[in-house]
Amino acid sequence: MTAVTIYVPRDAAALSVGAEEVAAAISNECSARGIELKLIRNGSRGACWLEPLVEVVTPGGRVAYGPVTVGDVASLFDADFLNGKGHQLFLGPTDEIPWFKSQQRLTFARVGIVDPASLADFVANGGYQGLRRALSMTPQDIVQAVLDSGLRGRGGAAFPTGIKWKTVLEQAVEQKYVTCNADEGDSGTFSDRMLMEGDPLCLIEGMTIAGIAVGATQGYIYLRAEYPHAYRALNTAIAAAYQARYLGSDVLGSGKRFDLEVRLGAGAYVCGEETSMLQSLEGKRGEVRVRPPLPAINGLFMKPTIVNNVMTFGSVPTIIQHGAEFYKNFGMGRSRGTLPLQLAGNIKRGGLIERAFGVSLRELLYDYGGGSATGRPIRAVQVGGPLGAFIPASQFDVLIDYEALTASGALLGHGGIVAFDDTVDMAEMARYAMEFCAVESCGKCTPCRIGSTRGVEVIDKIMKGIDGERNLALLEDLCDTMLVGSLCGLGGMTPFPVQSAIKHFREDFRAKAPLKRAG
Amino acid sequence: MPPEQGEIVRRIVADLKDRPGPLIEVLHAVQGALGYVPADAVPIVAEALNLSRAEVHGVVTFYHFFRETPPGKHTVHICRAEACQSMGANALVAHAKKRLGVDFHETTPDGVFSLEQVFCLGNCALSPAAMIDGDLYGRVTPERFDQLVAEKKQ
Numbered sequence: 001m002t003a004v005t006i007y008v009p010r011d012a013a014a015l016s017v018g019a020e021e022v023a024a025a026i027s028n029e030c031s032a033r034g035i036e037l038k039l040i041r042n043g044s045r046g047a048c049w050l051e052p053l054v055e056v057v058t059p060g061g062r063v064a065y066g067p068v069t070v071g072d073v074a075s076l077f078d079a080d081f082l083n084g085k086g087h088q089l090f091l092g093p094t095d096e097i098p099w100f101k102s103q104q105r106l107t108f109a110r111v112g113i114v115d116p117a118s119l120a121d122f123v124a125n126g127g128y129q130g131l132r133r134a135l136s137m138t139p140q141d142i143v144q145a146v147l148d149s150g151l152r153g154r155g156g157a158a159f160p161t162g163i164k165w166k167t168v169l170e171q172a173v174e175q176k177y178v179t180c181n182a183d184e185g186d187s188g189t190f191s192d193r194m195l196m197e198g199d200p201l202c203l204i205e206g207m208t209i210a211g212i213a214v215g216a217t218q219g220y221i222y223l224r225a226e227y228p229h230a231y232r233a234l235n236t237a238i239a240a241a242y243q244a245r246y247l248g249s250d251v252l253g254s255g256k257r258f259d260l261e262v263r264l265g266a267g268a269y270v271c272g273e274e275t276s277m278l279q280s281l282e283g284k285r286g287e288v289r290v291r292p293p294l295p296a297i298n299g300l301f302m303k304p305t306i307v308n309n310v311m312t313f314g315s316v317p318t319i320i321q322h323g324a325e326f327y328k329n330f331g332m333g334r335s336r337g338t339l340p341l342q343l344a345g346n347i348k349r350g351g352l353i354e355r356a357f358g359v360s361l362r363e364l365l366y367d368y369g370g371g372s373a374t375g376r377p378i379r380a381v382q383v384g385g386p387l388g389a390f391i392p393a394s395q396f397d398v399l400i401d402y403e404a405l406t407a408s409g410a411l412l413g414h415g416g417i418v419a420f421d422d423t424v425d426m427a428e429m430a431r432y433a434m435e436f437c438a439v440e441s442c443g444k445c446t447p448c449r450i451g452s453t454r455g456v457e458v459i460d461k462i463m464k465g466i467d468g469e470r471n472l473a474l475l476e477d478l479c480d481t482m483l484v485g486s487l488c489g490l491g492g493m494t495p496f497p498v499q500s501a502i503k504h505f506r507e508d509f510r511a512k513a514p515l516k517r518a519g
Numbered sequence: 520m521p522p523e524q525g526e527i528v529r530r531i532v533a534d535l536k537d538r539p540g541p542l543i544e545v546l547h548a549v550q551g552a553l554g555y556v557p558a559d560a561v562p563i564v565a566e567a568l569n570l571s572r573a574e575v576h577g578v579v580t581f582y583h584f585f586r587e588t589p590p591g592k593h594t595v596h597i598c599r600a601e602a603c604q605s606m607g608a609n610a611l612v613a614h615a616k617k618r619l620g621v622d623f624h625e626t627t628p629d630g631v632f633s634l635e636q637v638f639c640l641g642n643c644a645l646s647p648a649a650m651i652d653g654d655l656y657g658r659v660t661p662e663r664f665d666q667l668v669a670e671k672k673q
Contacts, residue, residue, distance in 0.1 A: 013642050016657035048644035048657075187600030190641040225547075225584045226596075226640055228653045264547055266582030269638060283542030285581040301539065343644060345605035350644025373606065382601055386638075418602045418643065432604070436638065442581075 003036040004082050005057035009112070011044035011197050012229040013190070018069060019052035025073040026054070033077065043198020045112030046352030047099055055094055058084035064091040099368060104330060105354045106338045107314040108191075111198035116233055119240040122201040128246060130317030134209045135254045137320075142213035143169050146316065148324035150336030155181055155272070155309030156384065156413040156489075158335075158402045161316075164306060167296035168214040171304035176216035178207050178306045179281065179299070180313055182223040182230070183265050183272040186385025188416030191340040192310035194352055196223070196230040200237035204260060206313030208251060209320055210306050211258040219260040220300070222277050225267050234262050269386075269440035273488045274307040276442060287442045288488040309414070311340060330356035335401045345382075345418035346372045355400070362396040364417060376421040380505065382429075384413025386436050387493035389500035390426065409500065411493075425512070426505035430498045431459040437494040448491025451482045455498065465511025472509055476502065520559035527552050528560045532567040542568060542578055546585055555586045591626040591633040593671045595619075596650040597659075599636050602643035607660075611647050612636070614661040618668065631672060 008014075008023040023039060030037040045053060053066035054076075063084035065076060072089060079087040091097055105111075114121040122128070134142050147162025168176055180203065184192040196203060207219045223231055238260055241247040249257045263281055265271050271280045275289035278300050299305025315337060319327045328336045335357035341364060343350045348370035365371070365378060372378050380390045389410040391398065398408045405412045420429075434455030441448045458475045462468055479495035486492035502509060531548040535541045545564055549556050556579050565575045579585045597612055616622055619632050626633040642648035645657030651667060659667075 012655045013645055013657060016642050016645055016648065016655040051645070184641060185639055187639045188602045188643045189639075190643055193641040226637060226650070229655070263544070265584075266543060266547070267584035267637070268582050280543065281540055283540035283544070283578070285577050287581075345602040345643065345646060347644070352644075386601060416602075416643070418605060420605045424605065429601070429604075432601070436600075440638070 003038045004030075005038045005040060007040045007042045007055040007057075007062070008052060009044045010041035010116075010229075011051075011194060012227075013048050013194075014044050014051040014053070015229070017051050017067065021070045022052045022054065022068050022073065025070045029073055029077050035082070040115050041117075042114065043111045043116050044194060044352075045094065045100060046108065046194065046354075047097075047349070048351040049349045050091070053091075056081055056084060060084065060093065062094045064094040064097065065089040066091060099349065103354050104338050104356050106318045106327070106330070107195065107202070107311060108199070108340055108352065108354045109318075110202065111194060114199065116198055116200055117236050117240070119201065119237075119244055119246075122199070126321070127201055127317075128205055130320035131205050131208055131212075131246070132252065134212050134320050135252060135256070139169055139213050139215065142209065142320065145320060145324045146213075149319040149327040150324075150331070150334070151312065151315055151319060151327070152335070152402065153309060154311035154315070154339070154414065156186075156411070158412070161308060161312055164296050164308070165210065165214055167294070168216070168304045168306050171297060173304055175218075175301075176214055176304045176306075177300040178210045178214070178216045178219040179278070179308075180207055180219070180221040180310060181272060181274060181277055181307055182221050182227075182310050183277060184224060184227075184310070184414070185269040185272045186387075186414050186416050188344040188382065188418035189342050189385060189414045190344075191342055191352055191415065193227055193230050195310055195314050195340075196227070197233045200230075200234045201241065202314050202317060203234075203310055204237055204241055204247070206316035207260060208247065208258050209316050210308070210313065212251070212254075212256055214304075214306060216304075216306065217257045217259060219258060220281055221260070221262045222265060222271070222281055223262050224265045224271075231262060231264065238262070268442075269436075270442045270488070270490050273490065276488070277307065278305065285442070287444045290487065311414070332356075332358035332399070332401055333403055335403065339400065339412075339415050341400065341415045341417060343369050343417050343419075346374055346378070346421045347419045348373050357399075357401045359400050360396070361391065361398050361400065361417070364400070365396060365419060369419065372419060372421045374421050374423075376423065378419050379422040379424055380420045380426065380429075382418045382420070382497065383416070384411045385416050386433060387489060387496055388413050388416075389496045390429065390504060391500070392504040409503075411496065426501040426508040427459060427463055427510075427512075430501040430509075431456060431463070433494055433497040433501075434459060437490060441490060445485070445487040445491060447482045447485035448487070448494070451478055451486075451491060452494060454478060455482075455494075459509075462509050463512060468510060472502065520557045524553055524557065525559065525563060528563050529567070532564050536567055542570065542575065543582075546579060550585060554590050555588055558587060588626075592631050593652050594633045594635060595668075596635045596637040596640070598638070598640050598642075598646070598648045600639040600643075602639075603647040606646035608647040611649075611659060611661060611664060615664055618661075618665060632668070
């Protein structure tokens, strides 16, 4: 009898709801029944609400069951799930599930499909085609392709990637660096983590192409310490890439060198700001640097440095493999390509959805997300992490596009979407935004360091009913000061959630404590 | 700090000091080996890296991850960020503090649990999230929290 092949994700989100125990139970059940098992630990397909999502390979393709608990395993075997038969957790052929089928996966094409620890699997599924192509191109042509693709920085700032690369390429300096910002600190975002765990070689390929393009021989992935699973997955993949000479002194026999290593952060949100990240990579306090000089000219150890997000590098192999035109044909306006969106918080069907720019927030929240997890109306959505604006239900038709969101007073950031039901207290959320800024401020500039603490105090007064209107005016004034006077986005954008909460949910900014006591 | 710990710190810093920008790597290794960064380790690291004690102390205290006191046997991180808040993280935090009888950055008197806050664990579609000794947990209700704590205590 030939072995059956079963996929059980090793993604941290899947593990967080019992995937390891399910994998062990399947393995035990196979032993007990004398079935030879080939167990593959893939990344997550992104449907977090279906995790642990177990897939069985049948002659007709992969068939999905989920969410599977240890208690379901014996009954799955009894129902002959090894032949893709029916069961109450049967979801059908994985690729036919509408939630997956309607997506446009470029960066996440392999995530959940391949074994992230297998370089052979990566290569068999189109991996390293981009690097091979890049090695046959001139550095100028690689940079031009990235420029022509319209790719903009996926970390949040949306700066054209090609321009950054061009600046680094033009520096006539011996030592240059490629650094990846994997300090994914925004609440509601997990696409970087999922790619690093589910297809780490995609990031490695993208960074190697960047190194070849601008003449940098050393790359660093700055990974947040909160991601131990990604740390292991990246190191396994880097070791495999060195072994097969995709990294090292002679990349694929080209004579070109590219070395890569992972450096761990240590729990500081501000290190997601690029100059702060560079300080941290140098082993220093993550205090923001004054710009100019730009990192592309004086970056890591004051050398020309590319700083890009995981998703940005993760888009590069596709662009080089299939050409700028292919990538550019996805999207709308000045937002080209696809964006891995992350649907999170109080949502029924949360997870990762990669779509071309131009999908509406409503479609994401209701068609993919199925509304709130609690079944109550969604009252507000925060897009773009803790520095992103709150969007009220009346604006859910806004399109996911850098310019469209900016025009509506919000921002896209790293593509995280956090839903709140109607029990949310928006004054509390505004207070939290200020508190978070106070905890995470690097302390270098006054508006952020002091302003955030004053912000918490003022909101506390408003919520206690002390001089409500006057303190609300003071809060708005404080927001203005932080907005224009801060050195970086932390202090400069913390006002966005606060101001949007006041603008759209002003009724929440009043004394509530006495009412609670009366009730 | 016992002499053998000083020896460990010296060995770590000797191994790593020639790497570019080594200080944070050194501190990670020290905390990995000892569970925290003892105050007595600071002058050893400073001297070996040709930094001032103030510079090393400044880095240790800048980053939330580095701790200056020994941790409990298990470290529990509870996410306080927005996505988790939307699914009841504040109630979970209150429950955890009550259940363990400690506040954030404290360790239970029996030395079994240290409680820490964290801002995002990247498990935002399965909120609220917690991490215990590097293992991630999703949809952590107060009941599930009690169950996890009971399992760890055994």
